[in-house]
Amino acid sequence: MTLIVKEVTGGYSQIPVLKNVSFTVPDQKIIGLIGLNGAGKSTTIKHIIGLLKPKKGTITLNGVSFITDQQKYLQQIAYVPERPVLYPELTLQEHIDLTIMAYALDHDQAWQRAKKLLQRFRLANKLAWFPTEFSKGMQQKVMIVCAFMTNAKLFIIDEPFTGLDPLAMHDLLTIVSDKKKAGASILMSTHILATAQQYADEFVLLNHGQVQATGNLTALQQQFKMPTASLDDIYLKMTRDDRNE
Numbered sequence: 001m002t003l004i005v006k007e008v009t010g011g012y013s014q015i016p017v018l019k020n021v022s023f024t025v026p027d028q029k030i031i032g033l034i035g036l037n038g039a040g041k042s043t044t045i046k047h048i049i050g051l052l053k054p055k056k057g058t059i060t061l062n063g064v065s066f067i068t069d070q071q072k073y074l075q076q077i078a079y080v081p082e083r084p085v086l087y088p089e090l091t092l093q094e095h096i097d098l099t100i101m102a103y104a105l106d107h108d109q110a111w112q113r114a115k116k117l118l119q120r121f122r123l124a125n126k127l128a129w130f131p132t133e134f135s136k137g138m139q140q141k142v143m144i145v146c147a148f149m150t151n152a153k154l155f156i157i158d159e160p161f162t163g164l165d166p167l168a169m170h171d172l173l174t175i176v177s178d179k180k181k182a183g184a185s186i187l188m189s190t191h192i193l194a195t196a197q198q199y200a201d202e203f204v205l206l207n208h209g210q211v212q213a214t215g216n217l218t219a220l221q222q223q224f225k226m227p228t229a230s231l232d233d234i235y236l237k238m239t240r241d242d243r244n245e
């Protein structure tokens with residue numbers, strides 16, 4: 001399952017936030033979307049999931065786009081937003097049932113997968129509770145469970161580690177690795193660069209709504225002429241160059 005973002009220009013108004021953004025999320029790869037605050041990471045994700053429409057350019061997932069077949073396109077994507085989006089009137093159990101309906105999943109198989117995830121995130125005894133009354137981290141875990149219980153081919157996670165304790169962070173990374181092994185692709189935006197460097201196969205560095213560099217760590221080291229640099233060093237270099245502009 002390959003996501004191709006091609007020459008996308010877009011944003012919230014006539015003034016574009018993204019300018020000619022192109023990158024690929026290849027099959028069975030974890031891609032880290034990296035950039036400073038306001039660089040355009042969340043805006044890029046909003047275009048991919050169809051919340052914003054590109055003014056120019058195209059976004060396709062194995063040849064299917066939001067425009068040509070919205071339902072088919074969206075059912076292949078699971079998304080964990082930066083801030084949890086939960087329904088105040090629904091219990092945890094009802095959030096899971098809603099996910100099953102939205103993705104047209106097999107009820108029993110989906111519940112089996114959900115139960116494993118709920119146990120992992122210590123939510124299994126909270127099915128009758130309302131997630132809007134959970135702590136921030138627990139709410140984030142509900143979003144993770146609802147995304148990772150699907151059969152999506154592409155998982156998009158916006159700032160996945162915000163609010164998660166170290167144990168939950170580790171559990172999420174294990175789940176992400178398992179999904180990759182099972183054939184899925186993952187796009188995650190993050191500021192936790194040491195973790196990104198450890199887990200992501202390739203990176204997309206965004207700056208002022210433009211792709212500044214893409215590739216694995218070796219490719220970035222070459223591009224920035226810093227042969228032994230960490231992702232953190234490269235990110236800081238990008239920031240400094242930015243300030244000196």
Ligand code: ATP
Nearest residue numbers: 011012013017035036037038039040041042043044
């Ligand atoms: P962060 O790391 O802080 O989450 P980001 O890279 O995800 O940053 P975006 O949220 O994509 O950044 O923001 C990119 C630009 O788009 C910013 O200049 C921001 O002001 C603008 N922007 C973001 N959301 C909106 C909105 N709802 N309406 C108008 N402009 C917005």
